[in-house]
Amino acid sequence: MFYQEAxxxxxSRYPGxxxxxxxxxxxxxxxxxxxxxxxxxAAADVFPQSSRQNLLQSELASLTCDSLWLAKGEIYxxxxxxxxxxxxLDAFGAGGNTKTPRLSDLEKFxxxxxxxxxxxxxx
Numbered sequence: 001m002f003y004q005e006a007x008x009x010x011x012s013r014y015p016g017x018x019x020x021x022x023x024x025x026x027x028x029x030x031x032x033x034x035x036x037x038x039x040x041x042a043a044a045d046v047f048p049q050s051s052r053q054n055l056l057q058s059e060l061a062s063l064t065c066d067s068l069w070l071a072k073g074e075i076y077x078x079x080x081x082x083x084x085x086x087x088x089l090d091a092f093g094a095g096g097n098t099k100t101p102r103l104s105d106l107e108k109f110x111x112x113x114x115x116x117x118x119x120x121x122x123x
C-alpha cells in the first residue's frame with residue numbers, strides 16, 4: 001500500500017519517467033520504516049483491549065510499576081488526554097487535546113484496578 005502510494009506520487013510529479021533502482025530502494029526504505037513504526041506503536045500497548053474488556057487481576061499481578069503506569073496511561077491516551085510530563089510525552093506524545101478525558105465505566109474500572117496494583121506494589 002505504501003509502495004503504491006509512493007509510486008503514484010512519483011509519477012504524478014515526474015510523468016513519463018522510468019523507475020530507477022535508487023528510487024526503488026528509497027521507496028522500499030520508506031515502506032520498511034512505516035512498517036517498523038506501526039509495529040512499535042502496536043507493541044507499545046500493554047493492554048490494547050483495556051477499553052473494551054475488564055482487566056483481570058492475574059493480568060496485572062506480574063506487571064512492574066512502569067508497566068502499570070503505561071497500562072493506565074494508554075487508557076487515558078486513547079481518550080485524548082494531553083500529557084505534560086516528560087515521561088508522558090515520551091510514552092504517548094503530545095497529541096492529546098484535554099486534561100479531563102471522558103472515560104467509559106469500563107475504563108474507569110480498569111484504571112481503578114491498575115491503581116490498586118500500583119498501591120499494593122508501592123509505585
